[in-house]
Amino acid sequence: MTPDVTASGDRERSLPREPLELTVDPEASGPALRPADGRGDILSLDFDEVDSAIASLGERPFRARQLFSWLHKRYAASVEEMSDLPRALREKLAERFVLAPPEIDLVQPSSDGARKYKLRTADGRFVEAVYLPDEAAGRRTLCVSSQVGCAMGCTFCLTATMGFVRHLSAGEILGEVHRVNRDLIETVGLAGPRPLTNLVFMGMGEPLHNFENLKRALQTLLSPAGPNFSSRHVTVSTSGLVPLIDRAGRELDVKLAISLNATTDETRDALMPINRKWNLEALLAACRRFPLKQGRRITFEYVLLDGINDSDEDARRLVRLLKGIPSKVNLIPYNESGQTGFREPPAAQVESFRAIVDQAGITAPVRKNRGRDISAACGQLAVLGQHRRRPAAQPGLVTPSGTGAG
Numbered sequence: 059m060t061p062d063v064t065a066s067g068d069r070e071r072s073l074p075r076e077p078l079e080l081t082v083d084p085e086a087s088g089p090a091l092r093p094a095d096g097r098g099d100i101l102s103l104d105f106d107e108v109d110s111a112i113a114s115l116g117e118r119p120f121r122a123r124q125l126f127s128w129l130h131k132r133y134a135a136s137v138e139e140m141s142d143l144p145r146a147l148r149e150k151l152a153e154r155f156v157l158a159p160p161e162i163d164l165v166q167p168s169s170d171g172a173r174k175y176k177l178r179t180a181d182g183r184f185v186e187a188v189y190l191p192d193e194a195a196g197r198r199t200l201c202v203s204s205q206v207g208c209a210m211g212c213t214f215c216l217t218a219t220m221g222f223v224r225h226l227s228a229g230e231i232l233g234e235v236h237r238v239n240r241d242l243i244e245t246v247g248l249a250g251p252r253p254l255t256n257l258v259f260m261g262m263g264e265p266l267h268n269f270e271n272l273k274r275a276l277q278t279l280l281s282p283a284g285p286n287f288s289s290r291h292v293t294v295s296t297s298g299l300v301p302l303i304d305r306a307g308r309e310l311d312v313k314l315a316i317s318l319n320a321t322t323d324e325t326r327d328a329l330m331p332i333n334r335k336w337n338l339e340a341l342l343a344a345c346r347r348f349p350l351k352q353g354r355r356i357t358f359e360y361v362l363l364d365g366i367n368d369s370d371e372d373a374r375r376l377v378r379l380l381k382g383i384p385s386k387v388n389l390i391p392y393n394e395s396g397q398t399g400f401r402e403p404p405a406a407q408v409e410s411f412r413a414i415v416d417q418a419g420i421t422a423p424v425r426k427n428r429g430r431d432i433s434a435a436c437g438q439l440a441v442l443g444q445h446r447r448r449p450a451a452q453p454g455l456v457t458p459s460g461t462g463a464g
């Protein structure tokens with residue numbers, strides 16, 4: 059049954075579509091793709107593992123640095139490209155390992171400078187990544203996908219309509235970033251070796267649901283022997299998997315963003331099924347105990363949905379909820395896709411909401427919706443042809459509703 063959502067004012071609406079159910083255990087980080095022929099996925103190896111692999115092949119240690127650099131600084135897409143490695147070593151590597159980063163299938167440039175990349179994995183799945191340059195601020199950001207589809211079922215999000223297909227491996231996540239870096243050098247003409255400055259894990263998927271692969275990918279992305287991103291410039295966003303937020307606080311050195319989107323459990327339950335497992339109180343308690351480095355804040359993403367969560371009362375409740383948490387709120391007026399039934403609030407209501415949060419001393423920029431003309435804006439990532447309203451049951455995954463999925 060569709061729950062009614064109460065919002066103050068005469069624009070009150072109820073949810074335009076049935077909420078999806080969680081269809082997997084959100085704490086279980088399941089397997090990603092493994093090469094079927096038993097070879098290792100070389101892009102998923104960290105530096106120490108590359109070092110061990112090189113030693114086991116009887117090669118000298120400097121070859122490990124050379125190989126790691128080819129993989130993660132020069133973005134090689136095949137062992138053949140590694141022209142300064144001896145042919146015999148390249149042959150041994152090709153026998154033992156697969157190097158298969160996702161391939162760029164389509165690039166859609168936006169009139170505002172954004173570029174949406176559709177990437178095809180080795181098993182023929184598609185994910186999307188969005189490049190968002192802000193040259194005035196010296197930022198070139200990539201919005202990165204962490205899964206094919208998503209299990210979290212957020213009602214306003216197009217990715218949710220794909221259901222959960224599978225996790226991306228660490229190598230696939232890295233390959234996504236590397237392919238875009240390489241394209242920006244070779245096609246756009248930006249200076250290398252790493253045109254991208256910032257990464258936000260806000261593309262397709264719930265990053266913390268894929269914790270092991272995310273952690274492994276981050277280790278390499280932050281490695282000085284690899285792309286060497288600054289941890290201050292990498293943000294991981296979550297819909298609210300509380301135990302994994304705690305784990306992220308212990309194990310990941312990156313910035314945290316919370317996709318919040320509501321100020322009452324009633325509304326959040328209806329928009330984001332994860333809230334029925336960990337409600338606002340549990341989520342905000344996890345934020346309060348999250349270990350923040352000096353000067354860092356937690357970013358709260360808040361998609362403003364007309365008549366659902368955008369009232370002045372919501373803004374005041376938001377201020378009360380965030381009390382005591384070093385916070386920044388990104389306000390994102392909903393991008394009407396025509397596929398979810400939600401509406402973008404009037405500009406005056408967006409401004410009223412922003413002003414209330416801002417007057418409480420919380421930075422609350424209204425995010426420009428980039429890439430609208432290419433369906434790359436927030437909540438619009440979903441690959442055509444991979445949609446399904448409800449995901450099919452995954453082997454070994456639980457269906458908390460007990461009704462089965464599909």
Ligand code: SF4
Nearest residue numbers: 208210212215218263
């Ligand atoms: S908003 Fe994020 S967590 Fe929710 S369904 Fe979409 S991709 Fe998944």
